[in-house]
Amino acid sequence: MPIAKLLREQTIGETRWVALDDRGEAAALYLERAHEDARRAVIGERLGAHIRKLDAGAGGAFVSLGAKGEGYLRLKPGETFAEGAALTVEVAAEARRGKLARVRTAHEGGAPASGVAAWRASLTGGAAAGVEARAAGDAEVGAAFDEALSAAVTLRGGGRLQAERTEALVAADIDTAGRNARGGKAAAALAINLEAAGALARQILLRGWGGLAVLDCVAPVDTAAGGRIRAAFLEAFREISGRQVKALAPSPFGLMEISADWQVTPLAERRVDGPQTAALDGLRQLEAAARAQRMGRLSLALPPAALAWLAQSGLDAQAQLAQTYGARLEIVRGQAGAAEVKPGS
Known part of the structure; x- marks a missing residue:
C-alpha cells in the first residue's frame, strides 16, 4: 500500500518518523x-572526499x-581515480555493522x-504525504518502533513471522501455532505463506534491513504456489518502496531468497541499549509527563x-526544557538502571 501519512514525534535529541500506508499500518x-x-554519513548527503586506497x-x-x-x-x-584524488560523492547507503x-x-x-527527505523520496507516495505532528511519548509512534525491535510479529490470520538478522543474511521463519487452517494442507500452506511474504517485505522496510534474506516457507510449496509467494513479496515491497529488490521463487526446500538494496543504518544498531538511549528515552518520558501535568x-x-x-552530548537539554516548559523540570542523578520521572521538589 502506498504511503498515505507521516507521523513526526520531535523530542529533545531525536525525531522519530513513521510512514503509514493507506490501511493505517x-x-x-x-x-x-x-x-x-x-x-555520520547520512543517506543522500553530498560530501567532499579523497581517495584513500584503491581496491x-x-x-x-x-x-x-x-x-x-x-x-x-x-x-x-x-x-578512474588516483590515490589522494579529491572528488564529490553522494551517500548511497549508510554505514552498518561491519560495513x-x-x-x-x-x-x-x-x-x-x-x-529524512531522501528517505521520504524513496517511499511510494512518501514525498507528497502529509505530515502529522505527534506529542512526545505518542503511543502510535512508540508502538511502531517497538514492533521494529521485536523478535516476531503476529500475522493477521494467526501464526507468527519470526525474523532475525545475522552477519550473513536475514533469516525468517513462519510459526503456524494459533492459526485456524481452512481447506486442505496445500491451501492452508499457501494462505500463510502469502501473508508471511507480505509481512516480511514490511518488516525489512520497518527495520532498515537490506542485503540477502531467506524466508522458510510452510510446506507444501509447488511451482505455481512458489510463483505466487514470490509475487506477493515483490508486490508488497514495491507498493511501499522504490528501493531495488529481487526475489526468487522458493527452492525445492521451500526457501525463498530475497535481495534488497541497503539504504539506512538498521534501527536496532541506532537504538542499542546504552547511556545515549537511556538518556533520550528518559527525556521523552519527561516531556510526555510534562504535557500530561x-x-x-x-x-x-x-x-x-x-x-x-x-x-x-552538547544538547543542553536543561535549557531546551526550560524554553518549552519553564523552570518546573529538572534532570538529576539517579541510580543505575532505567530512567525515572518523579514529582519534583
Missing part, C-alpha cells in the same frame, strides 16, 4: 538525531569523508535530498552513565 521508520548525524580487485576505492569518517566507492565502468557507508560519484547540479514540577532521574553522556 506502519510501513517504514526513520530516526533523526542531529548530534549523531553531524558525525582494484573489487573495482572500488576506500575514501575519506573528513569528519564523516570513511566510505566505500564503487567505481562505474570507465571511472562502511557506500558512496557514489556525485552528479552535477543541485544538492540531492538527504536524510501542565502545572506540576517534575524531575528526571537518569542513571549515572546516561547523565554523563547527556552532559557531554
